[in-house]
Amino acid sequence: MxxxxxxxxxxxxxxxxxxxxxxxxxxxxxxFILPAPSVVIQTAIAIAPELARNxxxxxxxxxxxxxxxxxxxxxxxxIMLVLPPVRRAIYPLVVMSQTIPKIAIAPLLILWFGVGPxxxxxxxxxxxxxxxxxxxxxxLEGTDKGHLELMxxxxxxxxxxxxxxxxxxxxxxxxxxxKLALTVSVIGAVVGEWVVGNQGLGYLLxxxxxxxxxxNVFATLLLIILISATxxxxxxxxxxxxxxxxxxxxD
Numbered sequence: 001m002x003x004x005x006x007x008x009x010x011x012x013x014x015x016x017x018x019x020x021x022x023x024x025x026x027x028x029x030x031x032f033i034l035p036a037p038s039v040v041i042q043t044a045i046a047i048a049p050e051l052a053r054n055x056x057x058x059x060x061x062x063x064x065x066x067x068x069x070x071x072x073x074x075x076x077x078x079i080m081l082v083l084p085p086v087r088r089a090i091y092p093l094v095v096m097s098q099t100i101p102k103i104a105i106a107p108l109l110i111l112w113f114g115v116g117p118x119x120x121x122x123x124x125x126x127x128x129x130x131x132x133x134x135x136x137x138x139x140l141e142g143t144d145k146g147h148l149e150l151m152x153x154x155x156x157x158x159x160x161x162x163x164x165x166x167x168x169x170x171x172x173x174x175x176x177x178x179k180l181a182l183t184v185s186v187i188g189a190v191v192g193e194w195v196v197g198n199q200g201l202g203y204l205l206x207x208x209x210x211x212x213x214x215x216n217v218f219a220t221l222l223l224i225i226l227i228s229a230t231x232x233x234x235x236x237x238x239x240x241x242x243x244x245x246x247x248x249x250x251d
């Protein structure tokens with residue numbers, strides 16, 4: 001049963017791909033409407049140099065914006081918890097800022113930062129920032145009160161309270177925010193390249209779609225999915241390592 005559970009996701013994907021391949025061939029669906037998976041793979045191999053060149057442009061924007069958003073989110077969460085007046089003043093503004101469609105402020109970002117990678121990085125950072133902030137605040141607030149009272153009883157410093165109690169207890173919530181932030185960051189990087197710039201996987205998607213190169217679109221989407229899955233898996237592995245260390249440090 002454990003072996004089946006391990007391979008079940010892969011088997012499900014394989015079954016879906018086979019059904020897709022069979023349907024496109026049996027129903028004689030035209031390639032520009034829905035290409036078969038085999039055609040998508042052949043196309044991906046054919047345009048691999050172009051995909052690779054633009055992949056690095058997207059990755060640089062994605063990772064730069066993601067790291068910036070994560071640092072801002074965790075830092076502001078700690079500040080708001082340490083200084084409640086700051087939280088009361090800033091938190092409503094942060095929540096309201098998330099109601100603004102990021103693509104709507106793209107022209108302003110171009111005006112402020114130019115047409116380089118900066119506007120795209122800023123869009124990704126804005127998208128990554130909020131889920132990290134909310135989850136970190138929830139994790140820090142969810143610390144066991146008994147542990148906090150024990151630390152206060154021995155006159156522990158604020159640094160030691162956060163290092164040994166609050167942050168280790170908040171690790172699951174923080175990583176939940178990191179995973180959610182990653183998914184929206186990928187979307188932000190791709191959409192940002194639709195609006196700004198002349199390179200990146202988002203730019204390729206727009207160019208291929210405008211020329212009805214559907215197989216190229218699917219090949220680009222496949223690469224984006226692989227990038228997202230790889231980064232998500234990396235964060236999951238880091239979470240397991242950090243969670244074990246946090247439990248050890250907390251104990």
